[in-house]
Amino acid sequence: MDPLKDIYHHTEEKMKKSLEATAHELATIRSGKATTSLLDAIRVQYYGAHVPLNQVGTVSAPEPRLLTIQPWEKTVIQEIVKAIQKSELGLNPQSDGNIIRLPIPPLTEERRRDLVRLVHKLAEEGKIALRNIRRDALEHVKKIEKEKKISEDDSKKAHKHVQEITDKFTESIDKVIAGKEKEIMEV
Numbered sequence: 786m787d788p789l790k791d792i793y794h795h796t797e798e799k800m801k802k803s804l805e806a807t808a809h810e811l812a813t814i815r816s817g818k819a820t821t822s823l824l825d826a827i828r829v830q831y832y833g834a835h836v837p838l839n840q841v842g843t844v845s846a847p848e849p850r851l852l853t854i855q856p857w858e859k860t861v862i863q864e865i866v867k868a869i870q871k872s873e874l875g876l877n878p879q880s881d882g883n884i885i886r887l888p889i890p891p892l893t894e895e896r897r898r899d900l901v902r903l904v905h906k907l908a909e910e911g912k913i914a915l916r917n918i919r920r921d922a923l924e925h926v927k928k929i930e931k932e933k934k935i936s937e938d939d940s941k942k943a944h945k946h947v948q949e950i951t952d953k954f955t956e957s958i959d960k961v962i963a964g965k966e967k968e969i970m971e972v
Contacts, residue, residue: 788929789943796922796947800915800954807911808961814900814907816968819846819889824854829868831861838865852887859883892969900969908962912955919951 812822821844828835838844842856842865856862862880869878869887879886892900923944930940 854885
């Protein structure tokens with residue numbers, strides 16, 4: 786098997802995972818709109834274990850500024866309310882004994898700017914991860930060139946191809962960021 790194809794494949798797979806991780810991280814940042822992914826990071830105490838919120842109830846967004854949580858068992862309602870209040874989301878859960886409502890208040894201009902800064906910080910971390918993956922791939926290319934498994938020309942082509950892969954994923958991160966920034970700044 787061609788060692789370069791192996792390198793390209795592994796590089797793309799790692800970069801895809803890095804992009805997905807960055808996108809998932811960005812999804813948990815609160816914007817002015819209600820989105821169920823906002824609660825993905827919330828863990829609830831349930832029969833002695835900390836489990837994701839979506840494993841103890843149904844989370845939905847019936848309105849643009851409202852999330853609802855329908856617990857499968859009424860006994861877990863207080864734990865869900867506590868977990869949301871402890872989170873850094875700044876949301877105030879309201880329970881009627883059957884369902885939990887989470888009104889999403891509009892963001893202040895200052896808070897929007899803070900969130901955009903956070904988005905850019907997370908994006909930069911994602912791009913750093915891509916650059917680290919690229920560095921590892923290029924070191925691998927150099928290693929197989931030293932071992933005389935590929936020619937110098939093939940090595941140069943490989944460097945160029947790895948850079949193209951990196952550019953593609955960097956562009957994808959930029960698109961995800963632009964979308965999230967637009968969502969946050971939307972009033």
